[in-house]
Amino acid sequence: MLRLAKKNKAVLAAIPSHLTTLSVSWLNNQFKAVAVHRGQIEATWERPGSTEGPEHFDAFIREAVHETGYRGQTVSLVITHPRLAQQLVDLPPIKGKKLQKVIQRQARQQKMFPGEASWASEPCPPGKVAQRVVLHLFPKQMITLLVLGCKRNGLRLATVVPTSAVLQQQFVHLGLEKDEVGLLAAETGGSTTLSAGGSDGEVLLARTLPSSWNEDPNHLGLDLNRTALFISQQYSSPINRGLWLFGPGAEDRVEAIQKHVQLPVDVSPVVEDPFYWATEALKLHPERSPNLISRELREQPQRRVFAAAMGVLTVLVVISSLVASAYFLSQARLEAANVRALSRDTTRIQNSRAELESLDRELSRKKQIIRLVLGQRPPPVPAWFLSYLAEAVPPELVVTNLHVIREEDYYRVQLAGTVQHGLPAPAVPPVAEPIDVLKARLTGPPFNLKLKETEDDKTTRAVTTGKLSSIDTSVPGWLSRLAKVVSGKTTATAAAKPVVQDYYLIEGTIRIEGTMR
Numbered sequence: 001m002l003r004l005a006k007k008n009k010a011v012l013a014a015i016p017s018h019l020t021t022l023s024v025s026w027l028n029n030q031f032k033a034v035a036v037h038r039g040q041i042e043a044t045w046e047r048p049g050s051t052e053g054p055e056h057f058d059a060f061i062r063e064a065v066h067e068t069g070y071r072g073q074t075v076s077l078v079i080t081h082p083r084l085a086q087q088l089v090d091l092p093p094i095k096g097k098k099l100q101k102v103i104q105r106q107a108r109q110q111k112m113f114p115g116e117a118s119w120a121s122e123p124c125p126p127g128k129v130a131q132r133v134v135l136h137l138f139p140k141q142m143i144t145l146l147v148l149g150c151k152r153n154g155l156r157l158a159t160v161v162p163t164s165a166v167l168q169q170q171f172v173h174l175g176l177e178k179d180e181v182g183l184l185a186a187e188t189g190g191s192t193t194l195s196a197g198g199s200d201g202e203v204l205l206a207r208t209l210p211s212s213w214n215e216d217p218n219h220l221g222l223d224l225n226r227t228a229l230f231i232s233q234q235y236s237s238p239i240n241r242g243l244w245l246f247g248p249g250a251e252d253r254v255e256a257i258q259k260h261v262q263l264p265v266d267v268s269p270v271v272e273d274p275f276y277w278a279t280e281a282l283k284l285h286p287e288r289s290p291n292l293i294s295r296e297l298r299e300q301p302q303r304r305v306f307a308a309a310m311g312v313l314t315v316l317v318v319i320s321s322l323v324a325s326a327y328f329l330s331q332a333r334l335e336a337a338n339v340r341a342l343s344r345d346t347t348r349i350q351n352s353r354a355e356l357e358s359l360d361r362e363l364s365r366k367k368q369i370i371r372l373v374l375g376q377r378p379p380p381v382p383a384w385f386l387s388y389l390a391e392a393v394p395p396e397l398v399v400t401n402l403h404v405i406r407e408e409d410y411y412r413v414q415l416a417g418t419v420q421h422g423l424p425a426p427a428v429p430p431v432a433e434p435i436d437v438l439k440a441r442l443t444g445p446p447f448n449l450k451l452k453e454t455e456d457d458k459t460t461r462a463v464t465t466g467k468l469s470s471i472d473t474s475v476p477g478w479l480s481r482l483a484k485v486v487s488g489k490t491t492a493t494a495a496a497k498p499v500v501q502d503y504y505l506i507e508g509t510i511r512i513e514g515t516m517r
Contacts, residue, residue, distance in 0.1 A: 015039045015282045020072040022064060022155070025277035026051065027080045027163065027189030031060050034278040035068035043068035044275050054142045058149030065153060074158040075150050078166055078281040079292075080188040083113055085137045086164065086206045088234065089121075093130035107137060116140040120290035122165070122203050125235060134206045136162050136290050143292060156301060159281075160292040163193045164206035166280045170246065170270050171197045180241040183228060184268065185220075187212055187247030188277075192220055196231050196239060205231050213245070213253035221260025228263055244268040381411055381510065385447060389415075392441040394434035396420055397504065411510040413449060415442075418503050435504045442506065452507040 017039035025032045031051040035043045045067040047060060061075065087110045091102055107119035118140045121133040143160065150157040167186050174182055176199035186193045190212050196204040207227060211220045224243065232238035243261055245254060246268035258265040273279065291298070382404040393399055401416040419434065430437075442449040 015041075015279075019282060021074045021076050021158065021282070022061075022068065022070045022072060023076045023078070023278040023282050024061070024064065025078040025163075025275070025281070026060075027078075027277065028052075028082075028191060030189040031064075032275055032278050033064035033068055033070075034275050034282075035070040035072075036282060037071065041279070043070075044278075046274070054145040054149070057146050058152045061149055061153050061155065065155075073154070073156055075155050076158055076281055077146065077160045078163055078277045079138075079160055080163045080191055080193060080208060081138070081142075082191075082210065083139055083142065084162060084208060085112055086162070086208060087135045087137065088124070088132060088205055089135045090132045091130070103133065103135065107135060110135060111137050113137075113139050118143040118160075118292045118294060120161075120292050122206070122290050124204055125202060125237075134203055134290075136164075136206070136292065138292050147293075147297065157293060158298070159286070159289075161281060161284065161289055162206070162208070162292075163188050163277060164195045164203075164208070165284060165289045166277055167193055167195045167246070168197055168201060168203055168206075169280060169283065170244070170268055171195075171199065171201055173269050174199075174241075174244060176241055179237060181231075181235075181237050181239045182241040183224070183231075183239050183243045183263065185224060185243065185245050186268075187214065187245075187249065190215070192223075194224070194227055196227075198237075204235060213257060214249045217253045217256035218260060221257045224257065225261045228261065239263060242266060246270060247272065379512075381406075381512070385411075385413070385510070388447065392438060393417075394437050396434040397438060409512055411512070413506075413508050413510060415506040416504065421502075438504075439506060442508070447510050449508040449510055452509075 015036060019039055020037050023034045023036060029051055031047040033045045033047075034041055035045075045064055047063060051060060064070070087106075089103070089106045089110065091099065091106075094102065103121050104119070107117050111117040116139075117137045119138075120136045122136075124132045124134055126132065138160075146160065147157045163186065167184050170184055171182065176182055178199060181196065181198050181204065184195045184197075186195075188208075192209040192212055194205070194207040194209065196206075198204075205227070209220065209223050211223065213220050228239050228243070242264035243257070244266055245257065250267050250272075254265050254267060270276075385404060386402065389399060389402070396419055397417055398420055399415060399417040401414070403412075403414040405412045405414075432440075439451060443451060
């Protein structure tokens, strides 16, 4: 327990290091300000004179900013006002949004002033009912004036908390045990703020009394005694530890208060500081402390930031959409131009195709007419061959028989004749026999006659092969003769010639495809 108390004291003794705000305590006629920058107090200021009237709040804030040199944007307010009231309200066993609606309905019913009410609630121990809360009520019109006063100075009012919420932090310093309950009374600018609670910091009751021990301690003592009796009636754990006084003149009024209160009265161990309320309010946990600023007003800056972010995002989306639309539109135009170009090419190609098809049909028609006129007649190979023989047959030979018979894919040729005797001897003796010369010419181009070999041909082929190799068998050489003579070998060649035959017979075949080469 001692370690936990020390830990809580250490936590409460420090202002959050990230906090930058102008903390203001407005206790009836007392207006004090503390400028905090990143958890460090930079300046303090107390306004002299009367500070009544929320309509002058913007001027008070302007002076506080000027005097403290505050550079932030938020304002935190601790307030005690005659119109600020607290009520202990019993609630049905519900939670969540339904509970908030019931509390809001109770705020409309419990308010003691005209107009709408701004409210905040603190949970209390259940006691004799299912659940209950301390309901803080303040005129909504005054809250609006406070918010507008900060807004005119370029600031934002973040929190408005009652002094009872700050006073509750002192229960940690009272050394209460687990089941002990105490009552704290603090002098707040001519009024008295009460708070009852235990060591866990949970509040049992919070009230603001219009009197002060500096003005009428006897009347205040009676109110304190009635408050203690009311708490004993509402809870099974009455105030059993005592009453502590805090604020200016507390030590001098202990005996006067003790005469009217049945509890032991003592002075709070917390050191009094002129800027205590403004400083200690900075140490409250935002989520657990009552805030008279509605959630809608608190979330308004976040909504503005969110709206600005959404606006920027919307602008970016619109710009990106426009850029994308322009790009896709240019691509669409390019594709349309490509489609038009391809359409023109397609039309041109189709026209060319139609023209070519027309020419092809005309050519096919002409070919068909030629085939009808000429029929399927084979080429006149026999006539060509007969014409060729007029040039190919040597003068020493005479053709007596010629047969050219067409087969399926070739011509069968039979050529017979005799050798002429008694011709004058040539000036240059021939290098080969006339029959061999004729055979060489027939087997060469253009007819490429394939000879049918006989036994005599096989015998003489070896002898005549070498001699016939020098014979010109080309078509232009049909009328030429052998003009080269080997010097000094005429007698030997003539001696080597075989006996000249009186007749000859040449048989062979001519391929049809070979005749056109």
